[in-house]
Amino acid sequence: MSITTTGPQGTGKDERVTKVNPLRSLLVRPEMGAIAGSIAVWIFFAIVAGNSGFLTLSGTATYLSVSAELGILAVAVALLMIGGEFDLSIGSMIGATSMIITILSAQFGWNIWASILVAVVFALAIGFLNGYLVLRTGLPSFIVTLGSLYIIRGVTIGVTRALTGRTQVGGLDLAPGYDSAHAIFASPITIGGASFPIEIVWWLVIAALATWVLLRTSFGNWIFGVGGDVQAARNVGVPVKRVKITLFMMTALAACLLAAIQAITFTGSDVLRGQDNEFLTIIAVVVGGTLLTGGYGSAIGSVFGALIFGMVRQGIVFAGVDADWYQAFLGVMLLLAVLLNSYVRKYALEVRR
Numbered sequence: 055m056s057i058t059t060t061g062p063q064g065t066g067k068d069e070r071v072t073k074v075n076p077l078r079s080l081l082v083r084p085e086m087g088a089i090a091g092s093i094a095v096w097i098f099f100a101i102v103a104g105n106s107g108f109l110t111l112s113g114t115a116t117y118l119s120v121s122a123e124l125g126i127l128a129v130a131v132a133l134l135m136i137g138g139e140f141d142l143s144i145g146s147m148i149g150a151t152s153m154i155i156t157i158l159s160a161q162f163g164w165n166i167w168a169s170i171l172v173a174v175v176f177a178l179a180i181g182f183l184n185g186y187l188v189l190r191t192g193l194p195s196f197i198v199t200l201g202s203l204y205i206i207r208g209v210t211i212g213v214t215r216a217l218t219g220r221t222q223v224g225g226l227d228l229a230p231g232y233d234s235a236h237a238i239f240a241s242p243i244t245i246g247g248a249s250f251p252i253e254i255v256w257w258l259v260i261a262a263l264a265t266w267v268l269l270r271t272s273f274g275n276w277i278f279g280v281g282g283d284v285q286a287a288r289n290v291g292v293p294v295k296r297v298k299i300t301l302f303m304m305t306a307l308a309a310c311l312l313a314a315i316q317a318i319t320f321t322g323s324d325v326l327r328g329q330d331n332e333f334l335t336i337i338a339v340v341v342g343g344t345l346l347t348g349g350y351g352s353a354i355g356s357v358f359g360a361l362i363f364g365m366v367r368q369g370i371v372f373a374g375v376d377a378d379w380y381q382a383f384l385g386v387m388l389l390l391a392v393l394l395n396s397y398v399r400k401y402a403l404e405v406r407r
Contacts, residue, residue, distance in 0.1 A: 084343030085355030087394050091341065092358045092365070099369035108372040111248035118250065121364025122257035123312060125357055127331060128338040129257070129264045130308035132356035134301040135339055136268070138281035138348030139195040141302060143184060143202035144309040144335065148328025150210040151177050152313035156323040157217060159229035166231040166318075173310050180206065181306030185299030195302075203332065211325045224322030232318070240319040253315050257357075260308070264353035277301070282349030337384060338363055341391040362387070 099108050107113040127144055134141055151173040158169035184202055188195045214221055226232065239256075242249035268274035276297045279287035288294050309328070317323050342359030344351025370380055 084350060084352045085358060086343070087391070088342045088355045088358035088362065092361050095362050095365045095369070099365060099373065103369055103372035103374075106372040106374070108369055111246045113368070113372060115245075115248045115250045117364040117368040118254050118361075119364075120367050121360045122251065122253045123316075124331070124334060124338055124363055125257040125360035126253070126260060126312050126315075127305070127308050127335045128342070128356040128360045129261050129353050130305045131335050132339045132342065132344050132351055132353050133264055133268065133277060134305050135336070135344050135346070136281045136348060136351040137277045137298060137301045138284065139188065139298060139301065140199060140336065141184065141305045142196065142199040142332045143180065143206060144305055145328040145330060145332040146203045146207040146210065147177060147180065147306055147309035148313045148316070148331060149323070149325050150206050150313075151310040152317040152323040152327055153210055153214055153223065153325060155314060155317050156223045156226050157214065159232075160223060160225040160322070161218060163230070166226070166229045166235045168231075169229075170235070170314055173313065174307065177306040177310035178303050181303035182299055184306070185295075185302035188302070189295050189298060207325070214325050221325045222322065226317060226323075227321040235314075235318050239315045251319075253312075253319075256311065256315070257360075261353055261357045268353055273297070273300075278349060280348075334363065334384075337388045337391075341387060346392070359391075 108117075131141060131144070154173040154176060155166065155169045158164040158172060159166045180202065184195070184199055187193070187198050191198070211221060214223065227236075239252070241252050243252060243255070244250075268277065276287065276292045279290075279292050280294050280297050284294055313323075313328070316327060338359035339351070339356045340346060340359070341362060342352070342355030342357070344355060366383055367380060370377055
């Protein structure tokens, strides 16, 4: 005997099967708000600053360069925040690792690749320590990494002054191995007569890799799991400690990469380099659709969040607007992004029911 399950109207269809409008499914993706925002910002500055260079290839290269500097950090921080944690130490990590590279090579004559290796090891060690302390003590990562921020910056300033007598160190272009390092980290790519910094390529490659990890690997599922419900993730066998410590190490490594790019580009370092980047990065990630509470977000969203920053920062310059308004824009954008993300999250849950 066969049994046919019918819906309330006797249609012969299983009432448990619900069709979801493809457009609605698209709108609830975490990055859609940032994508729409990027388009709106581009159109706005194309209108108000199009005749001032914003639409030229050189103008595009300028705001993409600014976006890439923030975006390299934002991609790694997005994964960490999806995993339910914060890292406020990345700003001071940029200053510390860039100074390690510069002092070892410019002051002590090390090959620049050896200096970069030391900086990478230092960054990974600090990332591991941050993750270990968060898990071991049970303290919020916000507090642990805030402490790390001040410790790292203070030690960087103290050691740099002790070794060099100043807080800015140059001469990196005279170090052994500089030319090959410059080709990898700081060489421009010329398109239509405009120079696009290679850091843009680094940014996009990292974003693509992070997206693949999140959406196509077990580790990506673990990240969403520990961010959504850490106890439930632990109960089904997710290695919570390994996942979170790895994420902290990846944010530190991203900061080290940006430090190497900037040190080699500017042939020197400043102990305060990277200051406030930790907060700008979190804002970019939130604008990109990642929830502050974890468990929801995307790497692609952080790309568009950083792109919005780059376009606004340089668009204001092209439009001739007082740069002081940039700070006001950051605050407004953060509040709007949090409200929008909260609404989209609730909408997404309703669609899935």
